[in-house]
Amino acid sequence: MRRPVRSAAQFIPPRLTIAALQKAAASCTGCNLYQRAMQTVFGEGSAHATIMLVGEQPGDQEDQAGHPFVGPAGKILDKALAEVGITRASVYVTNAVKHFKWEPQGKRRKHKKPSVSEIAACRPWLEAEVQVVNPRVVVCLGVTAAQSVFGKTVRLNDLRGQFWNTPIVSNVFVTIHPSALLRFPEAGQRDEEYRRFAEDLRQVERFLRA
């Protein structure tokens, strides 16, 4: 993925720590998404985490709270992590894109998928987070995260359930985004897909124990 002319690159601070990155990202204008969001939602968690979880972008609730995965998708993620014995404290949680992209739908702010160029513009933050945390495994939650980490357009089903090496980090695992689970119309299918998601996380947990 080629770096766009305008990107987060020029906002990366010289000294790489999570605190310094978080602070610098608060005033990032590397793409237009900062204009309509309330704030930058940077990654959070232990700087020595063994697992880095990468989502797509903050949602409505994350945008208001300023923290990643605190809304409905976060609840599912927390449940699945707890089920397989991964504590939220042992992970670093972030997103491919750090600002909430939305369009109005009545009174709601409806999530809008980030574009290829927005994902590329925000990628320097994710690269810096990977450098600082140096996790043993990076778990991409959904195709946007995978697209950023692999640095190219990818298909979820081609990559799901296996470990890969990418230009920015090795041991990358790809699974579905937890909010995609909410969109299956049928309860039975939702349960089945949730089980598959939890099984993916179990595979990551086993990999780390091996």
Ligand code: URA
């Ligand atoms: N969905 C994401 O991808 N990230 C969040 O932080 C919340 C919802």
Ligand code: SF4
């Ligand atoms: Fe900067 Fe990323 Fe926000 Fe765009 S989405 S303004 S690149 S932090």
